[in-house]
Amino acid sequence: MNDQTQISREQRIEKLQGQGCNRKRVEDVRFTQGKGNYVDDIKLPGMLFGDFVRSPYGHAKINSIDTEAALKVPGVLAVITADDLKPLNLHYMPTLAGDVQAVLADEKVLFQGQEVAFVVATDRYAAADGVDQVLVDYEALPVINDPHKSMDDDAPTLREDIAGKMEGAHGTRKHNNHIFFWEEGDKEGTDKALADAEVVVEEKITYQRVHPCPLETCGCVASMDKVTGKLTVWGTFQAPHAVRTIASLITDIAEHNIRIISPDIGGGSGNKVGVYPGYICSIVASIVTGAPVKWVEDRIENLTATAFARDYHMTGKLGATKEGIITGLSAHVLADHGAFDACADPTKFPAGFFSIVTGAYDIPVAHVGVDGVYTNKAPGGVAYRCSFRVTEAAYLIERMINILALKLDMDPAEIRMKNFIKKEQFPYNSALGWEYDSGDYHTAMEKALEAVDYKGLRAEQAENRAAFDRGETRSLMGIGIAFFTEIVGAGPVKNCDILGLGMFDSCEIRIHPTGSAVARLGTISQGQGHATTFPQIIASEIGIPAEDITLEEGDTDTAPYGLGTYGSRSTPVAGAATAMAARKIKAKAQMIAAYLLEVHDGDLEWDVDRFQVKGNPEMHKTMKEIAFAAYSVAIPGLEPGLEAVSYYDPPNMTYPFGAYIGVVDIDVDTGVTEVRRFYALDDCGTRINPMIIEGQVHGGxxxxxxxxxxxxxxxxxxxxxxxxxxxxxxxxxxVETPNWETGFTETPSPHHPIGAKGVGESPNVGGVPALSNAVIDAFAHKGLTHSQMPHDHWRVWQTAQKLGLTE
Amino acid sequence: MELIGEQKINASREVVFAALNDAEVLAEAIPGCEEIEKISDTELTATVVLKVGPVKARFKGAVELSNLNPPESYTISGEGKGGIAGNASGGADVVLVEDGDGTLLQYNVSVKIMGKFAQLGSRLIDSTAKKLSAKFFEKFAEIIESKSAS
Structure with missing residues (x-):
């Protein structure tokens, strides 16, 4: 027998480095040595470089574009404008939200930084010099920068290309600058509940426009091989397969002749889900020149022209009894989508999963309505480290419940406990149509309150407030609580798709004869540590040590089709596919073992890394032995080899949750706000690698x-x-980042093969309301119900001043 | 952005008004001005190098004189293009008030800046504009005073 028989069962388990262990990140060996391979590291012989001429105007007519001087710049080979793309029908491209976006500005520009012309040159400097010499004659037009003014009667029409077309991708448009209206829930019932409520609170809550700002900006290298007819594009793509399909549909290049490769990606956070003009222009330039073309954004281009996040202007209304039991919730959102609707949401959800806005609370009736509008701002609307519009929803409900607590003079922790969905109510059907899979909110909240000594903190705050009023301190203490329910793992193909592509995901596992393996997934890591955690799932399922499993992602020529990594979907969807593919392998392995041991399948049981005969563990075959047999023994009725693929269509989303508590100290005379303490309790179901979870939580x-x-x-x-x-x-x-404290409870998802729920985005979803609540709580006793983010020193100082607290 | 200010000049309103219409005087007084060319009595073209924070650019643009009401007031306005650095447009209403032997020049400047200048220099634009305006009118006063002295 092999050497594994000599070691104990515990040692065999430890050797696997499977689920639940703090396996060190295998990626970090190359990242910490500067050996990562990012898009800008790719250098091909004869490679050319592209750079954009961008609009200085927010809204202007283009009278002319003069490229003559630019073409005289040494090294400049071509200047591409919308007029060059028109014959190819590529001057507009489809967006993920059913709109179109100008690849290069067609007769007018709609936001500052919009792509106007693409200069191709022999090196990056020449391309920039060429950009400087392109003369564009603009005629300024009136600008809409406030979404509240987009639908005014006298508002200028921004999108002349679709003016008068009142049927949009998501129903009827009310105005030329209107994109869609989307609603969910029972409006009549909600109106009645609010009219009948003993207490009603209403607030306008804005979640400001921000940007994911990943460390690596967006970019690509497009290479058209004119001999084979094959187009290869390396790029910062969070969804490489979707990019391949979209590229095929819009360029008419057959899909088998397109290979999309996502190499190492330096952070995505939603910014790298969309398709950008730079990709199209690079592909066109490579086709035209026959040479590889690289385009990599600089930081300003990334922040100003690629996808933003949030920009939700929300009005919330909460009805409750005098005892603080919530009786109804209504929310309206004015969603500023910028100049083109390039929001990255599942097709049927133009406002993402905003209807998770009832949060962790048992709210009997609710209604949400969302109006999307155009403005002269960059397009986008991506899920910046949150599932689709979930952080906006969590922010609204977690602010509203605090406002209700203030009105009722109740403690924010107490009012939450009163309204939580109870453990025995799961699976729970929310008023807005979601089926929450599992949860134990009371336990999580109690554990968090205990961890920070919440009562002690409130006592300290009372003393601090008294001392402030006596003039003994100029600092105010704020305590912020947030309890969030996420909705991640999009998603079931029956209602989740992007441009018609179902949001399943996939894993293919091949076991080599000597018992090591390669696994390929439809997802792509941008720092999440997939190469570390997915092998842990396989290790626990089929007893091959994680270190003997190679993980490959991001190459559409080799990886099975999948919808990529965003919305915390890798573990809930591709992680499930991984477990299911491993189980297929295990089923075949059992048949092989039965043949080798000359027993019936049913007489075998699985133990860590082997099949053994029930009641006689000495008679066994390890996975390593089975693997070799699969390639060496002719087994009647069984094909040789040991591999499997699984395409997993999740039956439901997963619903991670958490209780976060932050404590801040604010110097009222300067607005300087110190986060003294922050405790985050996360429940993401089964924990695959606690160390990676902690890292994810710290980052989020x-x-x-x-x-x-x-x-x-x-x-x-x-x-x-x-x-x-x-x-x-x-x-x-x-310097600005406090020490993050973390904790957990573990409530597995009942429908996920290993019970995991996903965690990457929870800390953003829960962290924002917890911190914002803490800042506002510091002034709550002075009459502050709400103040808009960001709570930078200047704005916090203004708040203190308005309340008459500054000296 | 709006800027309001005044500058005392030891010369008569007529002398000051003439200088305000004199391309050579303007060229000397405008900070960073490389060239001014007179097209007509009310139209000029100018090339000005401007530096705001991290961005430096050469603006080329047209300048127009309007609302001419000698020797009391006029409006000077212009639009300049600075390539990828962005564009600027703006104007100044200038009023001349008799003040003893001299003239009090009152100005009301409004400026719109587009593009990279505005993006990168937004926090510096106000202070830079104030500084440049003050510099211009100080220099302008100095030129007139030295001319009338000589």
Missing amino acids: LTEALAITMGQIISYDEIGNISGGSMIDFFLPTA
Whole structure:
């Protein structure tokens, strides 16, 4: 027998490095040595470089584009404009939301930074010099930068290309600048519940426009091989297969002749889901020149022209009894989608999963309505480290419930406990149509309150407030609670698709004769650590050590079809496919083992890494032995080889949840806000790798801190973007980032093969309301019910000043 | 952005008004002005190098004089294109008030800046515009005073 018989069962389990262990990230060996392979690392012989001429105007007519001087710049080979793309029908491209977007501006520009011309040159510097020499004659037009004014009677029509077409991708448009109206729930019932409620609170809550700002900007290298007719594109794609299909549909290149490769990706956070003009222009330029063409954005281009997030202008209304039991919720959202509707949502959900807005609470009746409008801002509307519009929804309900608590003079923790969906109510059908899979909210909340000594904190806050009033301190303490329910893992093909492509995902596993394996998935890691965690799932399922399993993703020529990584969907969907593919292998392995041991299948049982005869564990075959037999023994009725593929269509979403508590100290005279303490309890179901979960939570909380405390992309009245560079856009460093404390409960998903729910986005969803609630709580006793984010020092100081607290 | 200010000049309104219409004087007084060409009595073209924060660009543009009401007031306006750095447009209403032997020049400047200048320099534009306006009118006063002295 082999050496594994000599070691104990515990040692065999440990050797697998399977589910639940803190396996170290295998990716980090190359990342920490600077050996990652990102798009900008790709260098091909004869490669050319592209760069964009971009609009300085928010809204302007293009009278002419003069490329003559640019073409005289040494090294410049071509300048592509909309007129060059028109004969190819490529001057517009479809967006993920059923709209079209100009690849290069066609007769007018609609936002500052919009792509106007693409200069192709022999090196990056020559391309930039060429851009400088393209003369565009603009005629300024009136700008709409406030979504509340988009549908005014006298508002200028922004999208002349679709003016008068009142049937949009999501129903009837009410105005030329209107995109869609979408609603869910019982309007009549909700209106009645609110009219009958003993207490009603209403608030306008804006979630400001921000940007995911991944460390690596977007880019690609397009290479058309004129001999084979094959187009290869390396790019920062969070959904490589979808990009291949879309590229085939819009270029008419047969899909088998397109190969999309996502190499290492330096962070995505939703920013790399969409299709950008740079990809199309690079492909066209490569086809025209016959040479590979690289396009990589600079930071300003990334912040100003690629997909933004949020920009939701919400009005919430909550009805309740005097005892604080919520009786109804209504919400209306004015969604600013910018100049083109390029929102990355499942097709049937133009406002994403915003209808998760009833949150963790048992709310009997609710209604939401969302109006999407055009403005002179960059397109986008991506899920910046949150599932589709979930963070907006969580922010609204978690602010509204605090406002209700304030009105009723109740503790924010107590009012939440009163309204939570109870453990025994799961699976729970929400008023807005979701079936929550599992949860135990009371336990999670109690554990979090205990972890931070909540009562002690409130006592300390009472003392602090008294001391402030006595003039003994100029600092106010705020405590913020948020309890969120996420909805991730999109999703069931019956209602979730992107451009018609069902949102299943996939895994293919091949076991090699010597018992090691390769697994290929339809997803793509952007830092989530897939190469570490997915082999852990396989290890626990079929007893091959994680270190003996190679994980491959991102190459459409080799990976099975999948919809990619965003919306915390990798573990809920591709993770499930991985377990299911492994189980197919296990089923065949059992037949092989039965043949080798000369027993019936049913006489065998699985144990860690082997099949053994029931009641006689000495008689067994390890997975390693079975693998070799699969390639060496002729077994009657069985094909040789040991591999399987699974395409997993999830029966439901998963619903991770968490209880977050933050404590801040605010200097009222300067607005300087210190996060003294932050505790995050997450329940993401079965935990595959606790260390990676903790890392994900740290990263997401840091992004939540960034959004809450400083990030904003704003526009001035003439269409200039501010916050479009690192001078203004807040990206926290170690200096601003507090020590994150984490905790967990574990409530498995009943419908997921291994019970996992996904975690990558929870900290953003819960972190933003917890921090915002903490800042507002600091002033609650002085009469503040709400103040808009970001809570940067300047705005916090203004709040203190308005309340008459500053000296 | 709007800027309001005034500048005392030790010369008569007529002398100041003439100088405000004198391309050579303007060229000398405008910070970063490389060239001014007179097209007609009320039209000029100018090339100005401007630096705001991290962005430096050469603006080429047309300047127009209007609302001429000698020697009391006029409006100077213009639009300049700075390539990828962005565009700027703006104007100034200038009023001359007799002030003893001299003239009090009152100005009301409004500026619109587009593109990279606005993106990168937004926090610097107000202070830069104030500084440049003050610099212009100080220099302008100095030129007139030295001319009338000589």
